[in-house]
Amino acid sequence: MAFSSSPLHILLSKIYTAGVEAVRPASLVRQAMKVDALSSTLHIDGKQYQLQQNVLVVGFGKAVLGMTVALDSLLKGHIKRGIVSVPLGTTLQYSTEALVDSNIKVIEGAAYNLPDPPAETAAREILQLVGEASDGDLVVALVSGGGSALLPVPGIGISLEDKRKTIESLSAAGAAINELNIIRQCLSQVKGGKLAAKACPAQMLGLILSDIVNDPLEYIASGPTIPQLPDNTLALKIIKKYDKMESLPKPVLNHLSQLHLNSAVSATPSSAHVHNVLIGNNSMATRAAEKEARSHGCDVVTWSHAVQGEARDIGYFYAEIACDIMNKKIKGIDITERIKTLTNSLSLSVPHEDIERLYNEVLSFQHESSNRLCIISGGEPTVTLHGNGKGGRNQELALSFAKHIHHLMQRELEITTKQQEKGKQEVKGGKSNVLFCSIGTDGQDGPTDAAGAIVNGESWSNALRQGLDPDRFLKENDSYSFFSTAQGASHVKLGLTGTNVMDIHILLIE
Ligand SMILES: Nc1ncnc2c1ncn2[C@@H]1O[C@H](COP(=O)(O)OP(=O)(O)OP(=O)(O)O)[C@@H](O)[C@H]1O
Ligand SMILES: O=C(O)[C@H](O)CO
Incomplete structure (x- = not known):
């Protein structure tokens, strides 16, 4: 399925497409x-x-x-x-x-x-x-x-199969692309x-x-x-970091160890x-996406071109931001403390200045206008595989966002209800006012035929109502199957786009 015909989906599609067109x-x-x-x-x-x-x-x-x-x-x-x-x-x-x-x-x-x-x-x-x-x-x-x-x-001495197993095993353990490619360089002619x-x-x-x-x-x-020069010492360090010295193919380990001994003379x-x-690069795409969003009357914040880290943690982070914004909490918080709390508990790798700027810009928009807010970023998260499901980093990130926005809004609802019972009133955002997508610019997310996925604040509860157990899909790294089954949440299938500058994330808040 591609983007649906709802006005917000069309807007998301235009913003993403402008990004891809620019590259x-x-x-x-x-x-x-x-x-x-x-x-x-x-x-x-x-x-x-x-x-x-x-x-x-x-x-x-x-x-x-x-x-x-x-x-x-x-x-x-x-x-x-x-x-x-x-x-x-x-x-x-x-x-x-x-x-x-x-x-x-x-x-x-x-x-x-x-x-x-x-x-x-x-x-x-x-x-x-x-x-x-x-x-x-x-x-x-x-x-x-x-x-x-x-x-x-x-x-010499390494088969294609050995190389493939090595990269698959390290990738499944959560190795970042730079780490994988240091190893690839050492194993290649x-x-x-x-x-x-x-x-x-x-x-x-x-x-x-x-x-x-x-x-x-x-x-x-x-x-x-x-x-x-190939850095075999570093390659071996990376393999040790992911605890793969015992399990990788022997010809690979022998090759790296021998080169390690010879590398001093090169x-x-x-x-x-x-x-x-x-x-x-990715910033060209996100800049064009930003321009498109602005042309549709959105207040736009480009968060970062360097979003890295565990996909599900990044989904969680976007949900926290969305919740802070929808509940107009940003105004009252100590931004530095908030960022510290969030980044301490999550595996994110985004410069702190980028996060601080994001909060400050959102705050200034909240003072000045009531337009739809659009947060755009780019980058390439990773997934540490724990299950045997089918998915990709974008679909997993979107599913994680759906889970956490559901839980955070649920918690807010409970707090508000208690406050109302005590006679206090509070302004609240609705769950349906938020839409999020994470999509690869290449059109292929992991080993699937989807490019990524779109979710809203109700995707998780809709799945629960349908009798699905969305948490199981997330635990099993089975995001593709989730989006194939759940109603009201969808993966985006575009086919290969013919370009490739990592992923684009778009968060829309009414
Ligand atoms: N079931 C799964 N759920 C989530 N992510 C997965 C799953 N299976 C594989 N992946 C992730 O998909 C990624 C590989 O996807 P893909 O081949 O699209 O990589 P890529 O980085 O976009 O490729 P390239 O950078 O070479 O263009 C790996 O990070 C891997 O962990
Ligand atoms: O081909 C690769 O190694 C990755 O896409 C990073 O460039």
Whole structure:
């Protein structure tokens, strides 16, 4: 199901869509570069490249097909060959007609964002093509999130299955993307700058769309175009942190331990031939979403572009904020104390200044206007899996929000009832005045066909009335099944969007 036709759902849909539209990969490529046809010169990020039928194109990631189409039309006639690795199903959704006469081959793989044999074939072909580049060539690498799964070339002695099990096991234990990608870099023949090394002596130009908080280029898609040394000591530390030294495949642990012993002698690889350019990120999307919300008369607060932490705790946090706002409690509270209490009990990783600013901005709106309030943020929470259900971080976050807003409002109702009994009156917000969604910009939330979910203040009680046990779905990490079954709450199914800049959260309060 997509967004429903209720006015608030339509508003949410417009805000989310504006965010995604702002990070359409083809437009980002066109904005980043200019080609002077007369002099056959490519201008980008203050540098110039001479074009003379000397371009090789490689690409890997969820947003790469759109980037490829734009690059192909901009550099027409100068591209000798190209290979791009994109998620299975991409070419069904996006026409590749524009590439019919192109020298770029598109390979699909990595179903459900997991490395598989087709992705490995693509990755090996890419590595070979880049290895064939000679002095005077320009290798353009199109990079976006999802690239790690689409570019697997395991280190010597490690199988694709070993690598996949390693990443799945650490991911299920709650490892963050930076941690996963440090390990991927050590287990790969192409990640962590090894693709850039292969291009030498040709020039390499990386165009990167970020799907990691704070845009660390070395970790996006595991940084194949960023010259760097693998940090095996750190990789082993991460494995110990998640208590996986005993359970990961032996070839993986052996490989890391051997590299760990050898790493002291390695020299930092050369970066003189490499130029990486960041062409888009989550803050571009959230800024556009903010503009859209404002154009519909909302008071808008953009909380953060860096929301990280356990998805269910973040859902809880949004519920607390919503409750503070609806009950007009913000006015009377000591914001610093409130933030301390909340962050001490929750596993959140958002700068304190961001939370403080959020409360202060909401407070100023409450003084000045009675418009609908819209809080927008972006980021990428994680899920520590405890159950065997089907779901994703966005659906779990939304379900957790539904649970906590229900309980918090229930508690408020009890307090108000007692106060009314004592003759005191209090202004209260209704549960139906709040709508929340958490949606991946790539259109795929975890190993499911949903992009995320929308809930309101009554989603939890509706499920209870339906005879469901929503808590069991949450405990079992079974959010997808919950949203497939419950009435009045829904997951959002959009199909692959063709871009990828993490997730967008939108909280609307009347
Ligand atoms: N049943 C589940 N419930 C909640 N989350 C889950 C479940 N199963 C897997 N996940 C989470 O889904 C995430 C993987 O989802 P996905 O493949 O969409 O990752 P991604 O980070 O968006 O991909 P990329 O960054 O490579 O584009 C992991 O964090 C994993 O913990
Ligand atoms: O591909 C990956 O590694 C993730 O999407 C982060 O960029």
